[in-house]
Amino acid sequence: MILNPDHVTIAVADADAAIEFFALLGFRKDHVATIDGGLPARYMGMPGMKAQHITLALEGAAYPFEIQLLEFEPIPGTDPGAHPTNLRKRGFNHLAFRVDDIEAVTAHLVANGVTMLSDEMDYISRKLRLFEGPEGITLELVQRGGSDASG
Template structure:
């Protein structure tokens, strides 16, 4: 039985801007490790992998939730594939965060230079809005209206 999400891992070219971005959403830097081969690299199927592994913890989250950043050394080349903010592609689509005040969080993000990708939408007892995050990932803010969400 699945209990709850634990973490999401995002590969980044430069961890600094991603750390600053996720600070805007209430994450703080936790564990930092250097992966230089060894057990973590073998586990991920890349025995020669070298990377910084930075854990960002969402403060006050219950249950606990993390974003884990991987900054590879050397950084991988540019991907000729579709940009990740294209929500019609297969694979990773978007990451969603629940908030208590979508308008206030939107204003906070916009004031800090974050790009808004959509107008606010009301859908299934929720307010939704999409943004562009670090490395071009798409993320969404979700505000529940207090009603029971249909299953």
């Protein structure tokens, strides 16, 4: 069965900005590949795909975890009616990162200009906080052992 999460892939318009953002969370650039058709493009069902594929590895993780960025050429347009931070839309909802000190991580992110999308909440023995990532995706901090053990 499943052992642990391995990676999440995010399509971005500005890979440098996304790399800088995820560095705030402890991810470091591990590998960069150019996709210009070929096997990777066929695997993804887009035989003519052209993109930079950038792998960011989480430093110090007990189990390897990566964020893989795809910067397509040309950059696809955006649909303002389907903004990713709308948690009611179908499909991708959010990615959560486990942390030891949610207040300290929140302060670090806010000090670096990251937009918080919620107040901190205790839920099912966890402290939770939503924030906005590259391309407006919704991300979440999770500190296990919150004060609300009732769920």
